[in-house]
Amino acid sequence: EGHVHVTQKMSLYDDEETDFLPAGGGAPKLASLFGSPKLQEADSHSLTYTAPKQPKKTKSETTGAPAVLHATTAHTYLYTGGQYKSQGKLGVAIVGSHPARDYKLLIYASQQKQITSGKIAASFNWTVQPNNYGSFLDDRQQRWSVCFDKEQDAIDFAKQIAIAKFNSVASGSLIQQDLVATEGQVR
Numbered sequence: 001e002g003h004v005h006v007t008q009k010m011s012l013y014d015d016e017e018t019d020f021l022p023a024g025g026g027a028p029k030l031a032s033l034f035g036s037p038k039l040q041e042a043d044s045h046s047l048t049y050t051a052p053k054q055p056k057k058t059k060s061e062t063t064g065a066p067a068v069l070h071a072t073t074a075h076t077y078l079y080t081g082g083q084y085k086s087q088g089k090l091g092v093a094i095v096g097s098h099p100a101r102d103y104k105l106l107i108y109a110s111q112q113k114q115i116t117s118g119k120i121a122a123s124f125n126w127t128v129q130p131n132n133y134g135s136f137l138d139d140r141q142q143r144w145s146v147c148f149d150k151e152q153d154a155i156d157f158a159k160q161i162a163i164a165k166f167n168s169v170a171s172g173s174l175i176q177q178d179l180v181a182t183e184g185q186v187r
Contacts, residue, residue, distance in 0.1 A: 064100040068093055070160040072153055076107055076115075079143035090115060092146055094160050096167070103164035105136060107144065116144065120164040128158055 071093035077084035087107075096103035103120040116138040118124065127135045132154040135145040148154040 064097045064102075066095045066097045066102065066104070068095050069103075069164065070094045070157065072148070072157065074149070074153070075147040077145040077147070079145065084145055087115065092157070094120065094157075094164055096120070096164055098167060101168050103168050105161070107146075116140070116142065118144075120161065120168060122165055122169045124161070124165055126158060126161045128154070134158065 071091060073089055074092045076087040076090045076092070078087050079085075091106075091108045091110075093106045093108065094103060095106055105118045105120055105124075105126075107115040107117070109115055118136050118138045125136060129135060129145075132148040132151055133145055134148075134154060134157065135143060137143055146157075148157065
């Protein structure tokens with residue numbers, strides 16, 4: 001007397017779980033995984049896996065064509081006639097091909113006008129100097145001095161030289177490259 005019994009219909013899925021089921025309810029497809037004879041050919045596409053496509057390699061990765069690895073601008077000076085002569089503010093870049101293990105330091109006026117280059121190998125000598133300067137010998141054995149606007153630019157460039165030197169040789173080789181100027185004679 002005074003007691004009311006309430007019965008509730010239990011569902012296989014909680015209300016929240018049904019949010020993740022396909023519009024058709026999902027149960028017939030689930031049953032089909034266990035060999036239900038009601039599996040239709042039209043439903044078989046839902047069980048097919050298609051692997052994602054691999055990204056296409058860039059032309060420089062497949063052909064070994066050089067790519068710009070690091071670029072900035074700097075004041076450049078060529079040592080000639082016993083003194084450094086300003087060549088102006090020019091582009092300074094490291095270009096290379098990882099597959100070919102071929103790297104160069106370029107000084108350029110524009111994409112079409114290269115001023116000089118120096119092959120970067122384990123023996124390449126980038127001399128870090130005080131006040132954001134660095135110097136090197138180009139492929140014609142001419143000495144160049146480069147002055148970066150900021151100390152961090154000079155350090156970053158020296159790091160990229162070190163990476164190119166390392167990548168130019170077989171693995172396991174030891175590479176040394178100063179990142180900041182040290183006490184001693186400046187060339």
